[in-house]
Amino acid sequence: MLQQRLDRIRNITPAVLPSLLQCDFGDLRGELERLTKAGVEGLHLDVMDGHFVPNLSYGMPIVAGLRRWTDMPLDVHLMISDPAAYIDAFADAGADMLTFHIEAVENPLAIIDQIHRHGIVAGVAINPDTPMDRLDGCVEATDAVLVMSVKAGFGGQAFRPEAIERLKSLREAYPDLLLEVDGGIKEETIGDCRQAGCDLFVVGSAIFGQSDYQTAVSRLRDLL
Numbered sequence: 516m517l518q519q520r521l522d523r524i525r526n527i528t529p530a531v532l533p534s535l536l537q538c539d540f541g542d543l544r545g546e547l548e549r550l551t552k553a554g555v556e557g558l559h560l561d562v563m564d565g566h567f568v569p570n571l572s573y574g575m576p577i578v579a580g581l582r583r584w585t586d587m588p589l590d591v592h593l594m595i596s597d598p599a600a601y602i603d604a605f606a607d608a609g610a611d612m613l614t615f616h617i618e619a620v621e622n623p624l625a626i627i628d629q630i631h632r633h634g635i636v637a638g639v640a641i642n643p644d645t646p647m648d649r650l651d652g653c654v655e656a657t658d659a660v661l662v663m664s665v666k667a668g669f670g671g672q673a674f675r676p677e678a679i680e681r682l683k684s685l686r687e688a689y690p691d692l693l694l695e696v697d698g699g700i701k702e703e704t705i706g707d708c709r710q711a712g713c714d715l716f717v718v719g720s721a722i723f724g725q726s727d728y729q730t731a732v733s734r735l736r737d738l739l
Contacts, residue, residue: 516634516635517631517634517635517636520588520611520612520634520635520636521636521658521693523588523611524557524588524590524611524612524636524693524715525693525714527556527557527588528693528714528715529709529713529714529715529716529739530555530556530557530714530715530716531555531705531716531718531722531732531735531736531739532555532557532558532559532590532695532715532716532717532718533550533555533558533559533718533719533722533723534559534560534561534697534717534718534719534723535558535559535560535561535577535581536560536561536572536719537719537720537723537724538723539723540573543577543580543581544584547581547584547585549728550722550728551585551587552728552729553722553728553729553731553732553733554729554732554733554736555587555732556587556588557587557588557589557590557715558581558585558587558588558589558590559590559592559697559717560573560577560578560581560589560590560591560592560610561592561594562574562591562592562593562594562595562601562605563594563595564594564595564596566595566596567594567595567596567616567618567619567667568594568667574601575601575604575605575607575608576608578591578605578608578609578610579608579609581609582608582609588611588612589609589610589611589612590610590611590612590614590638590695590715590717591605591610591612591613591614592614592638592640592661592697592717593605593613593614593615593616594616594640594667595615595619596619597619598613598615598616598619598620598626599620599625599626599629602626602629602630602633603629603633606630606633606635610635611635611636612635612636612637612638612658612659613630613635613636613637613638614637614638614639614640614659614661614695615630615638615639615640616639616640616641616642616667617639617640617641617645617649617650617653618641618642618645618649623639623652623653623657624652624653624656627639627653627656627657628656636658636659636693637656637657637658637659638657638658638659638660638661638693638695639653639654639657639659639660639661640660640661640662640663640667640697641660641661641662641663641681642663642666642667643663643664643665643666643675643677643678644666647681647684654685654688654689654692655689657692658692658693659692659693659694659695659715660685660689660692660693660694660695661695661696661697662678662681662682662685662694662695662696662697662713663678663696663697663698664678664696664697664698664699664700664704664708665697665698665699673699674698674699674700674701674703674704675698675699678696678698678708679707679708679711680711682694682696682708682711682712682713683711683712685712686711686712686713687712693714693715694712694713694714694715695713695714695715695716695717696708696713696715696716696717697717698717700716700717700718700719700721701718701720701721701735702721702734702735702738705718705735705738705739706738706739709738709739716735716739718735721735722735
């Protein structure tokens with residue numbers, strides 16, 4: 516199951532992943548239909564606990580609800596203090612990929628193993644102010660690294676260009692690693708991230724802030 520999920524995600528790269536944090540939750544099924552018509556091939560779900568980050572979002576019921584209505588890969592980003600306590604529940608809800616923050620855990624290898632036991636793709640996220648050496652010892656065990664180009668917690672922040680160098684260094688060191696970027700991804704930044712070796716691009720307002728999702732997604736894809 517893990518290899519099937521990993522292969523499926525690899526096969527859609529480079530991919531634009533809409534961040535549902537900025538969608539209209541009063542019309543979630545309608546938003547899903549619009550995104551599907553726009554041709555997106557995966558969805559990014561930001562889970563926030565009000566503790567690891569100073570914001571609250573949603574949990575397992577949203578993942579489970581989306582799983583009932585789409586077979587697209589669901590990339591679940593756990594911006595929470597205790598990911599180990601919730602991995603099993605998010606696996607049951609239908610996540611295809613679970614990403615936790617290196618800053619939130621003492622033993623990332625144990626979290627990666629817990630995710631893999633469910634046959635789910637494992638990702639490790641790192642905030643822009645966190646030294647890259649925090650990833651030492653766990654990159655070889657994980658399937659993906661999510662480079663945050665803004666501090667985790669809120670949408671609409673400006674892209675931090677040091678993310679480009681982080682992506683480049685990871686790509687040079689780990690040619691087969693899935694690389695993802697999140698924060699401030701729009702027409703002006705997505706191409707540079709792709710040139711740096713990124714595979715998955717989390718996009719919020721550059722899609723949900725536009726009246727025509729299909730045009731917005733097409734423009735972003737053209738830049739990839």
